Amino acid sequence: MDKYLEFEKPIIELQGKIEELKSYNEDKGGGLEREIGKLKERLVKVQEEIFSNLNPWEKVELARHPSRPYTLDYVKYLFKDWLELHGDRRFADDKALVSGIGRLKDISFVVVGHQRGRKVDEKIKRNFGMAHPEGYRKALRVMKLGGKFGLPIVTLIDSSGAYPGIGAEERGVAHAIAENMKEITMIPVPIIVIITGEGGSGGAIAIAIGDRIYMQKYAIYSVISPEGCASILWRDQKYKKEAAGALKLTPVDLKNLNIIDGIISEPPGGAHSNHEEASRLIGEAIMKAYNELKDIPPPELIEKRIEKFSRMGAFKEL
Protein backbone atom coordinates (compact mmCIF):
# COMPACT_ATOMS: atom_id res chain seq x y z
CA MET A 1 0.00 0.00 0.00
CA ASP A 2 1.69 3.21 -1.06
CA LYS A 3 -0.75 5.72 0.40
CA TYR A 4 -2.12 5.55 3.90
CA LEU A 5 -3.96 7.64 6.43
CA GLU A 6 -2.50 8.90 9.69
CA PHE A 7 -4.40 6.43 11.85
CA GLU A 8 -3.27 3.54 9.64
CA LYS A 9 0.38 4.15 10.54
CA PRO A 10 0.67 1.35 13.14
CA ILE A 11 -0.84 -1.06 10.61
CA ILE A 12 1.58 -0.03 7.90
CA GLU A 13 4.54 -0.34 10.26
CA LEU A 14 3.50 -3.79 11.36
CA GLN A 15 2.96 -4.90 7.77
CA GLY A 16 6.45 -3.64 6.98
CA LYS A 17 7.91 -5.67 9.82
CA ILE A 18 6.13 -8.81 8.65
CA GLU A 19 7.45 -8.37 5.12
CA GLU A 20 10.95 -7.79 6.44
CA LEU A 21 10.86 -10.86 8.61
CA LYS A 22 9.46 -12.93 5.75
CA SER A 23 12.29 -12.08 3.39
CA TYR A 24 14.87 -12.60 6.18
CA ASN A 25 13.29 -15.97 6.86
CA GLU A 26 13.52 -16.91 3.19
CA ASP A 27 17.17 -15.93 3.05
CA LYS A 28 17.87 -17.95 6.16
CA GLY A 29 15.99 -20.92 4.83
CA GLY A 30 13.11 -20.93 7.33
CA GLY A 31 12.71 -21.31 11.07
CA LEU A 32 10.93 -18.05 11.88
CA GLU A 33 7.42 -19.14 10.84
CA ARG A 34 6.11 -18.98 14.38
CA GLU A 35 7.28 -15.40 14.87
CA ILE A 36 5.74 -14.41 11.56
CA GLY A 37 2.47 -16.04 12.55
CA LYS A 38 2.46 -14.17 15.84
CA LEU A 39 3.03 -10.86 14.10
CA LYS A 40 0.19 -11.59 11.68
CA GLU A 41 -2.13 -12.28 14.59
CA ARG A 42 -1.09 -9.00 16.12
CA LEU A 43 -1.76 -7.23 12.85
CA VAL A 44 -5.37 -8.45 12.82
CA LYS A 45 -5.80 -7.31 16.43
CA VAL A 46 -4.29 -3.89 15.75
CA GLN A 47 -6.48 -3.47 12.67
CA GLU A 48 -9.57 -4.42 14.60
CA GLU A 49 -8.75 -2.05 17.40
CA ILE A 50 -8.01 0.89 15.13
CA PHE A 51 -10.99 0.37 12.85
CA SER A 52 -13.47 -0.07 15.64
CA ASN A 53 -12.44 3.18 17.32
CA LEU A 54 -12.57 5.58 14.42
CA ASN A 55 -14.18 8.96 14.95
CA PRO A 56 -16.64 10.29 12.33
CA TRP A 57 -14.04 12.35 10.57
CA GLU A 58 -11.66 9.40 10.28
CA LYS A 59 -14.53 7.44 8.76
CA VAL A 60 -14.92 10.17 6.16
CA GLU A 61 -11.21 9.91 5.40
CA LEU A 62 -11.48 6.15 5.12
CA ALA A 63 -14.40 6.39 2.68
CA ARG A 64 -12.21 8.68 0.58
CA HIS A 65 -9.11 6.50 0.91
CA PRO A 66 -6.96 6.95 -2.22
CA SER A 67 -6.44 3.18 -2.50
CA ARG A 68 -10.12 2.28 -2.13
CA PRO A 69 -11.42 0.13 -4.99
CA TYR A 70 -13.47 1.98 -7.61
CA THR A 71 -16.22 0.70 -9.91
CA LEU A 72 -13.83 -0.69 -12.54
CA ASP A 73 -11.86 -2.54 -9.83
CA TYR A 74 -15.01 -4.30 -8.69
CA VAL A 75 -15.91 -4.99 -12.29
CA LYS A 76 -12.50 -6.54 -12.85
CA TYR A 77 -12.92 -9.02 -10.00
CA LEU A 78 -16.64 -9.70 -10.34
CA PHE A 79 -18.02 -9.39 -13.84
CA LYS A 80 -17.08 -11.68 -16.73
CA ASP A 81 -17.47 -10.71 -20.41
CA TRP A 82 -17.51 -7.08 -19.37
CA LEU A 83 -18.40 -4.58 -22.05
CA GLU A 84 -18.21 -0.92 -21.20
CA LEU A 85 -20.90 1.20 -22.87
CA HIS A 86 -20.11 4.80 -23.61
CA GLY A 87 -21.95 8.06 -24.03
CA ASP A 88 -25.34 9.56 -23.32
CA ARG A 89 -26.31 9.74 -27.03
CA ARG A 90 -26.89 13.45 -26.56
CA PHE A 91 -23.73 15.28 -25.74
CA ALA A 92 -20.68 13.32 -24.62
CA ASP A 93 -19.18 10.38 -22.79
CA ASP A 94 -18.61 11.32 -19.17
CA LYS A 95 -15.63 9.41 -17.83
CA ALA A 96 -16.47 10.17 -14.22
CA LEU A 97 -19.29 7.67 -14.45
CA VAL A 98 -18.88 4.32 -16.18
CA SER A 99 -21.50 1.90 -17.36
CA GLY A 100 -21.64 -1.47 -19.03
CA ILE A 101 -22.79 -5.07 -18.98
CA GLY A 102 -21.07 -8.00 -17.35
CA ARG A 103 -21.84 -11.45 -16.05
CA LEU A 104 -21.88 -12.49 -12.41
CA LYS A 105 -22.71 -16.14 -11.63
CA ASP A 106 -24.18 -16.68 -15.08
CA ILE A 107 -26.43 -13.65 -14.88
CA SER A 108 -25.86 -10.61 -17.04
CA PHE A 109 -26.05 -7.40 -15.02
CA VAL A 110 -26.05 -3.79 -16.07
CA VAL A 111 -23.51 -1.96 -13.93
CA VAL A 112 -23.24 1.79 -13.57
CA GLY A 113 -20.92 3.52 -11.15
CA HIS A 114 -18.69 6.45 -10.43
CA GLN A 115 -15.05 6.17 -11.41
CA ARG A 116 -12.36 8.20 -9.73
CA GLY A 117 -8.80 8.17 -10.97
CA ARG A 118 -5.79 6.86 -9.11
CA LYS A 119 -2.87 8.64 -10.80
CA VAL A 120 -2.90 12.37 -11.45
CA ASP A 121 -3.63 12.18 -15.19
CA GLU A 122 -6.35 9.61 -14.65
CA LYS A 123 -7.86 11.69 -11.88
CA ILE A 124 -8.17 14.58 -14.29
CA LYS A 125 -9.57 12.37 -17.01
CA ARG A 126 -12.17 11.07 -14.55
CA ASN A 127 -12.81 14.55 -13.16
CA PHE A 128 -12.19 13.11 -9.67
CA GLY A 129 -15.35 11.07 -9.97
CA MET A 130 -17.58 14.15 -10.22
CA ALA A 131 -20.00 13.60 -13.06
CA HIS A 132 -21.57 16.14 -15.39
CA PRO A 133 -25.19 15.95 -16.61
CA GLU A 134 -24.09 13.71 -19.49
CA GLY A 135 -22.81 11.18 -16.95
CA TYR A 136 -26.20 10.90 -15.27
CA ARG A 137 -27.93 10.77 -18.65
CA LYS A 138 -25.60 7.98 -19.74
CA ALA A 139 -26.42 6.09 -16.54
CA LEU A 140 -30.13 6.43 -17.22
CA ARG A 141 -29.75 5.36 -20.83
CA VAL A 142 -27.86 2.22 -19.93
CA MET A 143 -30.15 1.40 -17.01
CA LYS A 144 -33.13 1.69 -19.35
CA LEU A 145 -31.33 -0.72 -21.64
CA GLY A 146 -31.29 -3.14 -18.72
CA GLY A 147 -35.01 -2.57 -18.25
CA LYS A 148 -35.69 -3.19 -21.92
CA PHE A 149 -33.86 -6.51 -22.04
CA GLY A 150 -34.64 -7.73 -18.54
CA LEU A 151 -31.12 -7.36 -17.11
CA PRO A 152 -30.91 -6.63 -13.40
CA ILE A 153 -29.01 -3.48 -12.47
CA VAL A 154 -26.24 -2.74 -9.98
CA THR A 155 -25.19 0.81 -9.21
CA LEU A 156 -21.93 1.53 -7.39
CA ILE A 157 -21.74 4.95 -5.80
CA ASP A 158 -18.57 6.79 -4.89
CA SER A 159 -18.51 10.49 -5.64
CA SER A 160 -18.10 13.66 -3.66
CA GLY A 161 -20.96 15.06 -5.74
CA ALA A 162 -22.07 16.32 -9.12
CA TYR A 163 -19.47 18.66 -10.57
CA PRO A 164 -20.21 22.31 -9.74
CA GLY A 165 -19.30 24.07 -12.97
CA ILE A 166 -20.62 26.37 -15.67
CA GLY A 167 -21.07 23.64 -18.27
CA ALA A 168 -22.91 21.45 -15.77
CA GLU A 169 -25.42 24.23 -15.11
CA GLU A 170 -25.76 25.07 -18.80
CA ARG A 171 -26.60 21.46 -19.55
CA GLY A 172 -29.07 21.22 -16.68
CA VAL A 173 -27.46 19.10 -14.00
CA ALA A 174 -30.43 19.66 -11.67
CA HIS A 175 -32.79 18.45 -14.37
CA ALA A 176 -30.61 15.42 -15.10
CA ILE A 177 -30.62 14.34 -11.45
CA ALA A 178 -34.37 14.89 -11.09
CA GLU A 179 -35.19 13.08 -14.31
CA ASN A 180 -32.97 10.14 -13.35
CA MET A 181 -34.80 9.62 -10.06
CA LYS A 182 -38.19 9.81 -11.71
CA GLU A 183 -37.31 7.60 -14.68
CA ILE A 184 -35.30 4.99 -12.78
CA THR A 185 -38.38 4.48 -10.61
CA MET A 186 -40.19 2.94 -13.57
CA ILE A 187 -37.45 0.59 -14.78
CA PRO A 188 -39.00 -2.89 -14.55
CA VAL A 189 -35.99 -4.91 -13.35
CA PRO A 190 -34.35 -5.36 -9.92
CA ILE A 191 -32.04 -2.49 -9.03
CA ILE A 192 -29.38 -2.99 -6.37
CA VAL A 193 -27.71 0.16 -5.05
CA ILE A 194 -24.38 -0.01 -3.24
CA ILE A 195 -22.58 2.95 -1.71
CA THR A 196 -18.96 1.90 -2.04
CA GLY A 197 -17.16 5.03 -0.91
CA GLU A 198 -18.49 8.54 -0.66
CA GLY A 199 -22.23 8.90 -1.25
CA GLY A 200 -22.16 12.58 -2.03
CA SER A 201 -25.54 14.29 -2.14
CA GLY A 202 -27.26 14.87 -5.50
CA GLY A 203 -24.40 13.23 -7.33
CA ALA A 204 -25.17 10.02 -5.45
CA ILE A 205 -28.97 10.05 -5.33
CA ALA A 206 -29.10 10.43 -9.13
CA ILE A 207 -28.18 6.74 -9.39
CA ALA A 208 -29.34 5.60 -5.95
CA ILE A 209 -33.00 4.79 -6.65
CA GLY A 210 -33.49 1.05 -6.33
CA ASP A 211 -35.00 -1.93 -4.56
CA ARG A 212 -32.13 -2.63 -2.18
CA ILE A 213 -29.71 -0.06 -0.82
CA TYR A 214 -26.50 -1.24 0.80
CA MET A 215 -23.48 0.51 2.15
CA GLN A 216 -20.05 -0.94 2.56
CA LYS A 217 -18.86 -0.89 6.14
CA TYR A 218 -16.53 2.05 5.62
CA ALA A 219 -18.60 4.05 3.17
CA ILE A 220 -20.46 7.26 3.97
CA TYR A 221 -23.66 8.76 2.58
CA SER A 222 -24.62 12.35 3.17
CA VAL A 223 -26.73 15.28 2.00
CA ILE A 224 -23.65 17.49 2.00
CA SER A 225 -19.92 17.04 2.59
CA PRO A 226 -18.74 17.82 6.12
CA GLU A 227 -16.63 20.63 4.65
CA GLY A 228 -19.64 22.12 2.87
CA CYS A 229 -21.80 21.80 5.95
CA ALA A 230 -19.18 23.46 8.13
CA SER A 231 -18.69 26.37 5.77
CA ILE A 232 -22.42 27.01 5.46
CA LEU A 233 -23.45 26.57 9.07
CA TRP A 234 -20.34 27.73 10.87
CA ARG A 235 -18.77 29.81 8.11
CA ASP A 236 -15.51 27.87 8.38
CA GLN A 237 -14.30 24.56 6.96
CA LYS A 238 -12.19 23.94 10.04
CA TYR A 239 -15.35 22.66 11.76
CA LYS A 240 -15.52 19.77 9.28
CA LYS A 241 -14.84 17.25 12.03
CA GLU A 242 -17.80 18.46 14.08
CA ALA A 243 -19.92 18.48 10.95
CA ALA A 244 -18.90 14.90 10.14
CA GLY A 245 -20.31 13.84 13.50
CA ALA A 246 -23.42 15.99 13.27
CA LEU A 247 -24.44 14.78 9.81
CA LYS A 248 -24.77 11.12 10.92
CA LEU A 249 -23.35 9.75 7.70
CA THR A 250 -22.05 6.29 8.65
CA PRO A 251 -23.72 3.01 7.62
CA VAL A 252 -24.81 2.36 11.21
CA ASP A 253 -26.47 5.79 11.38
CA LEU A 254 -28.23 5.20 8.07
CA LYS A 255 -29.44 1.81 9.16
CA ASN A 256 -30.88 3.39 12.30
CA LEU A 257 -32.60 6.04 10.20
CA ASN A 258 -34.17 3.28 8.04
CA ILE A 259 -32.51 4.48 4.86
CA ILE A 260 -30.41 1.44 3.97
CA ASP A 261 -31.23 -2.25 3.91
CA GLY A 262 -27.88 -3.57 5.02
CA ILE A 263 -24.18 -3.11 5.57
CA ILE A 264 -21.66 -5.04 3.46
CA SER A 265 -18.61 -6.06 5.45
CA GLU A 266 -15.09 -5.26 4.33
CA PRO A 267 -11.73 -6.98 4.86
CA PRO A 268 -10.21 -6.28 8.34
CA GLY A 269 -7.98 -3.50 6.99
CA GLY A 270 -10.76 -1.92 4.90
CA ALA A 271 -11.68 -2.50 1.24
CA HIS A 272 -8.48 -0.78 0.13
CA SER A 273 -6.31 -3.37 1.90
CA ASN A 274 -7.68 -6.21 -0.23
CA HIS A 275 -9.59 -5.37 -3.40
CA GLU A 276 -10.25 -8.98 -4.27
CA GLU A 277 -11.79 -9.86 -0.93
CA ALA A 278 -13.81 -6.62 -0.91
CA SER A 279 -15.12 -7.52 -4.36
CA ARG A 280 -16.06 -11.02 -3.25
CA LEU A 281 -18.08 -9.61 -0.35
CA ILE A 282 -19.87 -7.19 -2.66
CA GLY A 283 -20.59 -9.99 -5.12
CA GLU A 284 -22.17 -12.01 -2.33
CA ALA A 285 -24.42 -9.11 -1.37
CA ILE A 286 -25.45 -8.55 -5.00
CA MET A 287 -26.42 -12.19 -5.46
CA LYS A 288 -28.33 -12.32 -2.19
CA ALA A 289 -30.33 -9.23 -3.14
CA TYR A 290 -30.85 -10.47 -6.68
CA ASN A 291 -32.26 -13.77 -5.45
CA GLU A 292 -34.66 -11.94 -3.17
CA LEU A 293 -35.87 -9.72 -5.99
CA LYS A 294 -35.75 -11.79 -9.16
CA ASP A 295 -39.18 -13.39 -8.88
CA ILE A 296 -41.13 -10.28 -7.96
CA PRO A 297 -43.36 -9.25 -10.90
CA PRO A 298 -42.23 -5.87 -12.33
CA PRO A 299 -45.39 -3.89 -11.42
CA GLU A 300 -45.07 -5.02 -7.81
CA LEU A 301 -41.36 -4.30 -7.84
CA ILE A 302 -42.01 -0.73 -8.97
CA GLU A 303 -44.82 -0.26 -6.47
CA LYS A 304 -42.59 -1.42 -3.63
CA ARG A 305 -39.76 0.77 -4.87
CA ILE A 306 -41.97 3.87 -4.68
CA GLU A 307 -43.25 2.82 -1.28
CA LYS A 308 -39.71 2.32 -0.02
CA PHE A 309 -38.74 5.90 -0.69
CA SER A 310 -42.09 7.35 0.28
CA ARG A 311 -41.56 6.05 3.83
CA MET A 312 -38.27 7.87 4.34
CA GLY A 313 -38.24 10.88 6.61
CA ALA A 314 -38.88 11.87 10.20
CA PHE A 315 -41.63 14.24 11.37
CA LYS A 316 -44.35 14.59 13.97
CA GLU A 317 -47.99 14.36 13.08
CA LEU A 318 -50.39 15.49 15.76
Added chain:
Amino acid sequence: MQLCRSGEIGRRIGLKIRWSVLLRVGSSPTSGKKLLIYLEQIMKWFQRRKRIEKESKKKDIPDGVWIKCDNCGEILYKKEIMKKFMVCTKCDYHFKVNSFFYKSILLDEDSFEEEDIKIYPCDPLKFKDYKQKLKKAQKRTTLNDAIICGQGKIEGKGIEICIMDFSFIGGSMGSVVGEKVKRAIQRAINMELPLIIVSASGGARMHEGILSLMQMAKTATTLSKLHTPYISILTNPTTAGVMASYASLGDIIIAEPGALIGFAGPRVIKQTLKKELPEGFQRSEFLLEHGFVDMVVHRKYLQDTVKIILGHLS
Protein backbone atom coordinates in the same frame (compact mmCIF):
# COMPACT_ATOMS: atom_id res chain seq x y z
CA MET B 1 -34.89 42.93 -17.87
CA GLN B 2 -37.63 41.75 -20.17
CA LEU B 3 -41.01 41.03 -18.67
CA CYS B 4 -41.88 37.93 -20.51
CA ARG B 5 -39.61 36.33 -23.00
CA SER B 6 -41.23 33.13 -23.98
CA GLY B 7 -43.86 33.45 -26.66
CA GLU B 8 -44.78 36.85 -25.23
CA ILE B 9 -47.66 35.16 -23.51
CA GLY B 10 -47.82 37.62 -20.67
CA ARG B 11 -47.74 40.65 -22.86
CA ARG B 12 -50.41 39.20 -25.08
CA ILE B 13 -52.68 38.71 -22.15
CA GLY B 14 -52.00 42.27 -21.07
CA LEU B 15 -52.92 43.61 -24.49
CA LYS B 16 -55.95 41.41 -24.75
CA ILE B 17 -57.30 42.78 -21.53
CA ARG B 18 -56.77 46.32 -22.68
CA TRP B 19 -58.31 45.70 -26.08
CA SER B 20 -61.30 44.09 -24.54
CA VAL B 21 -61.75 47.16 -22.36
CA LEU B 22 -61.74 49.37 -25.45
CA LEU B 23 -64.02 47.07 -27.37
CA ARG B 24 -66.55 46.70 -24.65
CA VAL B 25 -66.68 50.30 -23.53
CA GLY B 26 -66.21 51.77 -26.99
CA SER B 27 -68.88 49.93 -28.91
CA SER B 28 -72.08 51.76 -28.10
CA PRO B 29 -74.70 49.06 -28.64
CA THR B 30 -73.30 47.11 -25.66
CA SER B 31 -76.09 45.16 -24.14
CA GLY B 32 -76.79 45.82 -20.47
CA LYS B 33 -75.94 42.25 -19.65
CA LYS B 34 -72.49 42.50 -21.15
CA LEU B 35 -71.82 45.68 -19.25
CA LEU B 36 -72.87 44.03 -16.05
CA ILE B 37 -70.48 41.14 -16.63
CA TYR B 38 -67.77 43.61 -17.37
CA LEU B 39 -68.43 45.61 -14.21
CA GLU B 40 -68.44 42.43 -12.24
CA GLN B 41 -65.04 41.59 -13.65
CA ILE B 42 -63.70 44.95 -12.61
CA MET B 43 -65.09 44.50 -9.12
CA LYS B 44 -63.42 41.11 -8.88
CA TRP B 45 -60.16 42.59 -10.01
CA PHE B 46 -60.32 45.27 -7.34
CA GLN B 47 -61.18 42.71 -4.72
CA ARG B 48 -58.23 40.64 -5.72
CA ARG B 49 -55.96 43.64 -5.45
CA LYS B 50 -57.29 44.37 -1.98
CA ARG B 51 -56.81 40.80 -0.96
CA ILE B 52 -53.21 40.83 -2.14
CA GLU B 53 -52.60 43.91 -0.03
CA LYS B 54 -54.17 42.26 2.97
CA GLU B 55 -52.17 39.04 2.54
CA SER B 56 -48.87 40.74 2.02
CA LYS B 57 -49.40 42.83 5.12
CA LYS B 58 -49.72 39.62 7.03
CA LYS B 59 -46.14 38.62 6.84
CA ASP B 60 -42.67 39.10 5.64
CA ILE B 61 -42.98 42.36 3.80
CA PRO B 62 -40.55 44.73 5.50
CA ASP B 63 -42.27 47.09 7.91
CA GLY B 64 -42.50 50.76 7.18
CA VAL B 65 -44.00 52.95 4.53
CA TRP B 66 -41.06 52.84 2.15
CA ILE B 67 -38.95 50.00 0.87
CA LYS B 68 -35.76 49.99 -1.11
CA CYS B 69 -35.42 47.91 -4.26
CA ASP B 70 -32.73 45.28 -3.76
CA ASN B 71 -31.75 45.58 -7.40
CA CYS B 72 -31.80 49.24 -8.44
CA GLY B 73 -31.87 50.89 -5.03
CA GLU B 74 -34.99 52.89 -5.83
CA ILE B 75 -36.98 53.93 -2.77
CA LEU B 76 -40.51 52.72 -3.33
CA TYR B 77 -43.81 53.49 -1.67
CA LYS B 78 -44.82 50.17 -0.20
CA LYS B 79 -48.55 50.50 -0.67
CA GLU B 80 -48.01 51.22 -4.33
CA ILE B 81 -45.65 48.25 -4.81
CA MET B 82 -48.02 45.87 -3.10
CA LYS B 83 -50.69 46.72 -5.63
CA LYS B 84 -48.12 45.96 -8.30
CA PHE B 85 -47.47 42.39 -7.17
CA MET B 86 -44.39 43.39 -5.17
CA VAL B 87 -42.43 44.17 -8.30
CA CYS B 88 -40.21 47.25 -8.54
CA THR B 89 -41.87 49.90 -10.71
CA LYS B 90 -38.52 51.13 -11.93
CA CYS B 91 -36.55 47.98 -12.81
CA ASP B 92 -39.09 45.13 -12.58
CA TYR B 93 -37.17 43.43 -9.81
CA HIS B 94 -39.42 40.79 -8.26
CA PHE B 95 -39.30 41.05 -4.48
CA LYS B 96 -39.29 37.78 -2.59
CA VAL B 97 -42.80 37.22 -1.30
CA ASN B 98 -44.18 34.59 1.03
CA SER B 99 -46.51 31.67 0.48
CA PHE B 100 -49.59 33.69 1.54
CA PHE B 101 -48.89 36.18 -1.18
CA TYR B 102 -48.66 33.55 -3.91
CA LYS B 103 -51.82 31.97 -2.60
CA SER B 104 -53.63 35.27 -3.02
CA ILE B 105 -52.37 36.01 -6.51
CA LEU B 106 -52.89 32.51 -7.87
CA LEU B 107 -56.11 31.21 -6.35
CA ASP B 108 -59.76 32.22 -6.34
CA GLU B 109 -60.62 34.09 -3.20
CA ASP B 110 -61.16 31.92 -0.11
CA SER B 111 -60.86 28.78 -2.20
CA PHE B 112 -57.79 27.37 -0.46
CA GLU B 113 -58.28 24.43 1.84
CA GLU B 114 -55.05 23.59 3.51
CA GLU B 115 -54.14 19.95 4.07
CA ASP B 116 -51.69 18.25 6.41
CA ILE B 117 -51.63 21.18 8.78
CA LYS B 118 -50.62 18.98 11.67
CA ILE B 119 -47.30 17.80 10.32
CA TYR B 120 -44.42 19.27 12.27
CA PRO B 121 -40.66 18.95 11.87
CA CYS B 122 -38.65 17.13 14.52
CA ASP B 123 -34.96 16.87 15.15
CA PRO B 124 -34.03 13.32 14.17
CA LEU B 125 -30.25 13.86 14.20
CA LYS B 126 -30.22 16.00 17.36
CA PHE B 127 -28.44 18.54 15.21
CA LYS B 128 -26.85 21.48 16.99
CA ASP B 129 -29.21 24.47 17.33
CA TYR B 130 -31.79 22.98 14.96
CA LYS B 131 -34.63 22.92 17.50
CA GLN B 132 -34.16 26.57 18.38
CA LYS B 133 -33.91 27.44 14.71
CA LEU B 134 -37.22 25.72 14.03
CA LYS B 135 -38.94 27.42 16.94
CA LYS B 136 -37.74 30.81 15.84
CA ALA B 137 -38.85 30.27 12.26
CA GLN B 138 -42.23 28.95 13.35
CA LYS B 139 -42.83 31.95 15.56
CA ARG B 140 -41.72 34.45 12.95
CA THR B 141 -43.65 32.98 10.02
CA THR B 142 -46.60 31.29 11.81
CA LEU B 143 -45.87 28.30 9.56
CA ASN B 144 -45.03 24.75 10.69
CA ASP B 145 -42.39 24.38 8.03
CA ALA B 146 -41.33 25.80 4.67
CA ILE B 147 -44.43 24.86 2.67
CA ILE B 148 -48.22 25.02 2.57
CA CYS B 149 -50.22 22.47 0.57
CA GLY B 150 -53.86 21.88 -0.19
CA GLN B 151 -56.62 22.27 -2.70
CA GLY B 152 -57.64 25.53 -4.27
CA LYS B 153 -59.56 26.82 -7.21
CA ILE B 154 -58.51 28.76 -10.23
CA GLU B 155 -61.50 30.19 -12.08
CA GLY B 156 -63.64 27.68 -10.27
CA LYS B 157 -61.56 24.70 -11.32
CA GLY B 158 -60.07 22.56 -8.59
CA ILE B 159 -56.32 22.12 -8.33
CA GLU B 160 -53.84 20.71 -5.86
CA ILE B 161 -51.24 23.28 -4.90
CA CYS B 162 -48.03 23.47 -2.87
CA ILE B 163 -46.38 26.80 -2.12
CA MET B 164 -42.93 26.92 -0.58
CA ASP B 165 -41.94 29.73 1.73
CA PHE B 166 -38.41 31.06 1.58
CA SER B 167 -38.84 32.92 4.85
CA PHE B 168 -38.83 29.60 6.72
CA ILE B 169 -35.14 28.60 7.01
CA GLY B 170 -34.47 29.57 3.42
CA GLY B 171 -37.25 27.36 2.10
CA SER B 172 -35.06 24.38 2.86
CA MET B 173 -36.46 20.91 2.23
CA GLY B 174 -36.49 18.56 5.18
CA SER B 175 -38.77 15.65 5.96
CA VAL B 176 -41.89 17.82 6.35
CA VAL B 177 -41.55 19.55 2.99
CA GLY B 178 -40.87 16.21 1.29
CA GLU B 179 -43.75 14.47 3.00
CA LYS B 180 -46.22 17.25 2.26
CA VAL B 181 -45.19 17.44 -1.38
CA LYS B 182 -45.49 13.66 -1.64
CA ARG B 183 -48.99 13.69 -0.15
CA ALA B 184 -50.03 16.54 -2.43
CA ILE B 185 -48.85 14.53 -5.45
CA GLN B 186 -50.77 11.51 -4.16
CA ARG B 187 -53.92 13.61 -3.75
CA ALA B 188 -53.50 14.98 -7.27
CA ILE B 189 -53.24 11.38 -8.49
CA ASN B 190 -56.22 10.12 -6.49
CA MET B 191 -58.51 13.07 -7.16
CA GLU B 192 -57.28 13.55 -10.72
CA LEU B 193 -56.45 17.18 -10.12
CA PRO B 194 -53.83 19.30 -11.84
CA LEU B 195 -50.84 20.00 -9.60
CA ILE B 196 -49.10 23.33 -9.12
CA ILE B 197 -45.94 23.67 -7.05
CA VAL B 198 -44.47 27.11 -6.39
CA SER B 199 -40.85 26.57 -5.39
CA ALA B 200 -38.64 28.88 -3.36
CA SER B 201 -35.74 27.09 -1.78
CA GLY B 202 -32.04 27.11 -1.15
CA GLY B 203 -32.04 23.30 -1.25
CA ALA B 204 -32.06 20.42 1.18
CA ARG B 205 -32.11 21.12 4.92
CA MET B 206 -28.79 19.84 6.14
CA HIS B 207 -29.94 19.74 9.77
CA GLU B 208 -31.86 16.62 8.83
CA GLY B 209 -28.88 15.09 7.05
CA ILE B 210 -29.51 12.11 4.82
CA LEU B 211 -33.26 12.27 5.51
CA SER B 212 -33.33 15.55 3.60
CA LEU B 213 -31.53 14.01 0.64
CA MET B 214 -34.11 11.24 0.59
CA GLN B 215 -36.93 13.78 0.19
CA MET B 216 -35.62 14.36 -3.32
CA ALA B 217 -36.04 10.66 -4.02
CA LYS B 218 -39.38 10.53 -2.25
CA THR B 219 -40.95 13.33 -4.30
CA ALA B 220 -39.41 12.32 -7.63
CA THR B 221 -40.38 8.65 -7.33
CA THR B 222 -43.96 9.58 -6.40
CA LEU B 223 -44.15 11.98 -9.36
CA SER B 224 -43.51 9.08 -11.72
CA LYS B 225 -47.13 8.05 -11.13
CA LEU B 226 -48.73 11.43 -11.76
CA HIS B 227 -50.62 11.73 -15.02
CA THR B 228 -52.50 14.99 -14.51
CA PRO B 229 -50.88 18.27 -15.58
CA TYR B 230 -48.13 19.47 -13.28
CA ILE B 231 -47.08 23.11 -13.47
CA SER B 232 -43.85 23.94 -11.69
CA ILE B 233 -43.35 27.62 -10.86
CA LEU B 234 -39.79 28.61 -10.00
CA THR B 235 -39.32 31.73 -7.91
CA ASN B 236 -36.26 33.42 -6.50
CA PRO B 237 -34.37 31.33 -5.52
CA THR B 238 -34.94 27.70 -6.53
CA THR B 239 -31.71 25.80 -6.20
CA ALA B 240 -29.95 22.57 -5.22
CA GLY B 241 -32.07 19.72 -3.83
CA VAL B 242 -35.44 21.22 -4.74
CA MET B 243 -34.35 22.17 -8.24
CA ALA B 244 -32.79 18.72 -8.63
CA SER B 245 -36.10 17.04 -7.78
CA TYR B 246 -39.74 18.08 -8.18
CA ALA B 247 -39.10 21.66 -9.31
CA SER B 248 -37.42 20.35 -12.49
CA LEU B 249 -40.09 17.79 -13.24
CA GLY B 250 -43.07 19.93 -14.23
CA ASP B 251 -44.89 19.25 -17.50
CA ILE B 252 -44.69 22.99 -17.85
CA ILE B 253 -42.04 24.98 -16.03
CA ILE B 254 -42.52 28.70 -15.44
CA ALA B 255 -39.87 30.94 -13.94
CA GLU B 256 -40.28 34.41 -12.51
CA PRO B 257 -37.93 36.97 -14.11
CA GLY B 258 -34.46 37.24 -12.66
CA ALA B 259 -34.82 34.35 -10.24
CA LEU B 260 -31.70 32.45 -9.19
CA ILE B 261 -32.22 28.92 -10.43
CA GLY B 262 -29.69 26.13 -10.53
CA PHE B 263 -28.04 23.22 -8.83
CA ALA B 264 -24.75 24.28 -7.27
CA GLY B 265 -24.60 27.62 -5.48
CA PRO B 266 -22.82 30.36 -7.44
CA ARG B 267 -20.40 30.79 -4.54
CA VAL B 268 -19.39 27.13 -4.69
CA ILE B 269 -18.91 27.26 -8.46
CA LYS B 270 -16.84 30.42 -8.17
CA GLN B 271 -14.65 28.80 -5.53
CA THR B 272 -14.20 25.65 -7.61
CA LEU B 273 -13.37 27.42 -10.85
CA LYS B 274 -11.54 30.33 -9.23
CA LYS B 275 -12.97 32.77 -11.74
CA GLU B 276 -15.85 35.19 -12.13
CA LEU B 277 -19.12 33.78 -13.38
CA PRO B 278 -20.70 35.12 -16.57
CA GLU B 279 -23.33 37.83 -16.31
CA GLY B 280 -26.82 36.49 -15.77
CA PHE B 281 -25.52 33.00 -14.94
CA GLN B 282 -28.17 30.79 -13.29
CA ARG B 283 -30.91 33.37 -13.71
CA SER B 284 -34.31 32.52 -15.18
CA GLU B 285 -33.40 33.96 -18.55
CA PHE B 286 -30.23 31.82 -18.63
CA LEU B 287 -32.32 28.71 -18.05
CA LEU B 288 -34.76 29.73 -20.76
CA GLU B 289 -31.83 30.23 -23.13
CA HIS B 290 -30.47 26.76 -22.32
CA GLY B 291 -33.79 25.01 -22.61
CA PHE B 292 -34.66 24.19 -19.01
CA VAL B 293 -37.76 26.32 -18.46
CA ASP B 294 -40.71 26.81 -20.79
CA MET B 295 -41.21 30.49 -20.11
CA VAL B 296 -40.24 33.43 -17.97
CA VAL B 297 -43.36 35.21 -16.80
CA HIS B 298 -43.80 38.50 -14.97
CA ARG B 299 -45.60 38.04 -11.68
CA LYS B 300 -48.56 40.14 -12.79
CA TYR B 301 -49.25 37.64 -15.59
CA LEU B 302 -48.61 34.54 -13.51
CA GLN B 303 -52.23 33.67 -12.77
CA ASP B 304 -53.37 34.36 -16.34
CA THR B 305 -50.60 32.17 -17.69
CA VAL B 306 -51.53 29.32 -15.34
CA LYS B 307 -55.16 29.68 -16.43
CA ILE B 308 -54.22 29.35 -20.09
CA ILE B 309 -52.05 26.30 -19.41
CA LEU B 310 -54.77 24.61 -17.39
CA GLY B 311 -57.25 25.48 -20.14
CA HIS B 312 -55.07 23.70 -22.67
CA LEU B 313 -54.04 20.69 -20.63
CA SER B 314 -57.02 19.77 -18.51
